[in-house]
Amino acid sequence: MTTPLNLAIVYYSATGTIAAIAQEMAETAEKAGAEVRLRKVAELAPQAAIDSNPAWxxxxxxxxxxxxxxxxxxxxADAVIMGSPTRFGNVSSQLKQFLDTLSGPWRxxxxxxxxxxxxxxxxxxxxxxxSTLLALYNTFIHLGGIIVPPGYTHPDKWTDGNPYGTSHCDRGGTHAVDEVTRAAARVQTDRVLRFARGTRAIAAA
Known part of the structure; x- marks a missing residue:
């Protein structure tokens, strides 16, 4: 019997867009037989700032x-997918703070x-x-990770238009995660799992 792959999905989401994509990925992976840990990172913003935005x-x-x-x-995990809204073309401070706690296991x-x-x-x-995804991938390189972008490897990724990773434009909070983004998320998740299986097989050989 094949041991299921372990997939960690780690994200930061303020108003729910990133969380919706993460959930789509988690459901896709579970349907494919993977064990999934869906995890958010800790909030750093003060409660007053959160309370000032009803959606947040x-x-x-x-x-x-x-x-x-x-x-x-x-x-x-055998594979890790991370998500963050862009903050001036970079990852959110909340996700970056989590990444900065990883020096122990990294070493x-x-x-x-x-x-x-x-x-x-x-x-x-x-x-x-x-630029946000490239910034995130800089960290993955330092971890010694094997970066698997979705690329233009499926018609749904041509429609989504981002070979670096699933991305969604919420138009200032007026455009919820749609089927285009969800389809791209499913493609990316399937591709990550496929390469993780290969990586695990190589490690076991």
Missing amino acids: AAHAALTADVPFAAAEDLVW EGLLSDKVYSGFTSTGTAHGGHE
């Missing part, structure tokens, strides 16, 4: 029971030779989709 406050309440990510989740070599991939969202069409 509502999403925080809705996802209160989602476990927080820990380094052990990445050590456990021990516990985060290397895994498949890594990323996804993002922005409020505008040219608001930093690709």
Whole structure:
């Protein structure tokens, strides 16, 4: 009997766009037989800032029971997919703070030779989709990860238009995650799992 792949999906989401993509990926992976840990990173913004934005406050309440990510989740995983909204063309401070806690297992070599991939969202069409993912991939390189982007490897990725990873433009919060983005997320997840199976087989040989 084949041992299921372990997939960690780690994300930061303020108002729910990234969380919706993460959930789509988690459901796709579970349908494919993977064991999934869906984890959010800790919030750094003050409560007053959250309360000042109704969508932010509502999403925080809705996802209160989602476990927080820990380094052990990445050590456990065969593959890791991370998601962040863009912040001036870079990852959010919340996700970056989590990444900055990984020096221990990184130094021990516990985060290397895994498949890594990323996804993002922005409020505008040219608001930093690709630069955010490239910034995230810089960290994956330092971890010794095997970066698996979706590329233009499927018709749904041509429609989505981003070979670096699934991305969504929410148009300032007026455009919810749609089927185009969900289809791209499914393609990316399937590709990550396929390469993770190959990587695990090579490691076991």
